[in-house]
Amino acid sequence: MEVKYRVSDIDSEGIVDAKMFREKLLSKPSNGSAGRTGTWRLYKPVISYDKCTKCGFCWLYCPDDVITWKPREYPVIDMEYCKGCGICADVCPVDAIEMVLEGE
Amino acid sequence: MRKVLIGNVAIAEAVKLARVEVISAYPITPQTIIVEKLAEMVDSGELNAKYIRVDSEHSALAAVYGASAGGSRVFTATSSHGLLYMYEMLWWIANSRLPVVMSVVTRSLGPPWNIHTDHQDALTIRDAGWIIGFAENVQEVFDMTLQAYKISEDKRVLLPSIIALDGFILSHTAEPLEIPSQSEVDGWLPPREPLPFVMKPGESFAVGNLGPDEVTMELRWYIWRAMERAKKIIEDVDKEYGELTGREYGGLTEKYRVDDADYIVLGMGSWSGDMKEAIDVLRDEGYKVGLLRIRYVRPFPMEDILKYCVPAKAVLVYDRAVSMGYGGILAGEASSILRGKTPLKSVVAGLGGVDMRSEEFVDSIKRFIEEYEMDKDVEWLNTYWLLKGGGEG
Structure with a gap:
């Protein structure tokens, strides 16, 4: 019986495989690299801008980096990716953020 | 050069000749002398490598995982319960396709407490995606360790390797050993290429992020194919090493x-x-x-x-x-x-x-x-x- 290898052209296949698995295995950080995480949300944060003091706590604590804020400006939440965890509402020192059930 | 060395020291010599850059290990009998000898080599400047001391075997393999992802040629060694403690990291390394090389000095698993050899420890990791070789004598342990770098780093393979040797019977028994010169090894084993990927400061990417289920299965299939290709690469490396040193073993x-x-x-x-x-x-x-x-x-x-x-x-x-x-x-x-x-x-x-x-x-x-x-x-x-x-x- 002759010894046979099931992969005939191993040089070129190996190099193609290496390129393919690298593309699948590695990922660059970018907006929404894990998909539209806003769809995971049950409660959405709603900011009362009349109460907000522009302190930036919500921006600082947001674990998903979906709040944009600059000193002396109001924060803005990107609802495409906000998962509705409620941390911003919890840390807001003036209770300016309310968690509202989606669809209401 | 001809020397009389025990298996553990022979491995340290092979690791030195392979110009390994990062070593991390946690001591466990009968493996300990390998990493003690390497520590001496690093301390004396004989081997220019970073030696990372850690708190456990799990951390040892995690440390070489990181170093290998950073592009270094790495080494670690373990035995018995230490290998089982590494189990999770073994899969991380193989599934990340990093060409890590490790010695497993085979030893029975307790209880009862027993430091002598059987193959139970090394065979628990059969399915993890590592290339696993078993040596017969001290010369073969040395030769297979050097060859493991060439095989694992081959761009058609890119899988980690374990070379297993019997505890005490090979690890602690002195046998005559032929050692090739550094220039002979350098001519045959070039520095590691930046494959399959290299993580560098300032260049951010994630390895193995959450993705579709089909991607997981496809990545396993690439490992399967690489393992199939490795058969031929192992034979080729055995032959070319035979031309270099006069010792050819027959492949698989x-x-x-x-x-x-x-x-x-x-x-x-x-x-x-x-x-x-x-x-x-x-x-x-x-x-x-x-x-x-x-x-x-x-x-x-x-x-x-x-x-x-x-x-x-x-x-x-x-x-x-x-x-x-x-x-x-x-x-x-x-x-x-x-x-x-x-x-x-x-x-x-x-x-x-x-x-x-x-x-x-x-x-x-x-x-x-x-x-x-x-x-x-x-x-x-x-x-x-x-x-x-x-x-x-």
Whole structure:
């Protein structure tokens, strides 16, 4: 019986495989690299801008980096990716953020 | 250069010649001397490598994982319970396709507490995606360790390697060793290429982020293909190393007096030497028997097993490891390839370092041949245990 290898052209296949698995295995950080995480949300944060003091706590604590804020400006939440965890509402020192059930 | 060295120090010499850049390890008998020797080499400046001290084997493998992802050539070593403690990280490394090389000095698993050799520890990681080689003697341990870098780093393979050697029998026994010069090794083993990827400060990317289920399965398929390709690469590296040093072993298996053999013995590790002595004795007595020594358990030498075992009358497999409720591990692997084409007898022996002398191989091989000659339709459905002080055989 002759010894046979099931992969005939191993040089070129190996190099193609290496390129393919690298593309699948590695990922660059970018907006929404894990998909539209806003769809995971049950409660959405709603900011009362009349109460907000522009302190930036919500921006600082947001674990998903979906709040944009600059000193002396109001924060803005990107609802495409906000998962509705409620941390911003919890840390807001003036209770300016309310968690509202989606669809209401 | 010719020296008399124990297996553990021979490995340290091979790691030095491979110009390994990062070493991390946690001591465990009988492996400890490898990493002690390497620590001395790093301390004296003989080896220009970073030595990372850690709190456990899990951390040791995690440290070399990171260093390998950073592009370094890395090494670690362990035994027995230390290997089991690494188990999770083994999968991270293989599934990330990093060419890590590790020595496993095989040792029984407790309880009872036992520091002597069997193959149970190394065979627990069969399915993790590592290339797994078993050496027969100190020279082969040295040669396989150097070759492991060339095989693992080959861009058609990119899988980690384990070289297993029997605790104490090889790790602590001094044997004459031929060591190639640094320039010979440098000419044959170039520095590691930045493959499969290199993480650098300032360049952010994630390895193995959450993704679609189909991606997981596709990545496993690439590993499968790489393992298949590795068979040929292992043979090629064995041949080119043979041209460099005069030592060629036969690729995935060593064929010892098998060409005209009616009966094939399968085994691996240090006791293969005793099996060869037994086969010489039996050949002198007229028995046509040969040894197919398994050098690599993964990728498994299916083609060689078919080539040499199918034309034989019967096959005898000695296992130093057992799958409880199933049988000898090597026997199970071989019989799944043979699929009943040749009768196969599975013998478990030498667990926990129980010694098997060449005369004991002579006796048990003779008994196997007699059983077959008496009843050619024999089915050895049981796994036979060679217990010292009375047992089945």
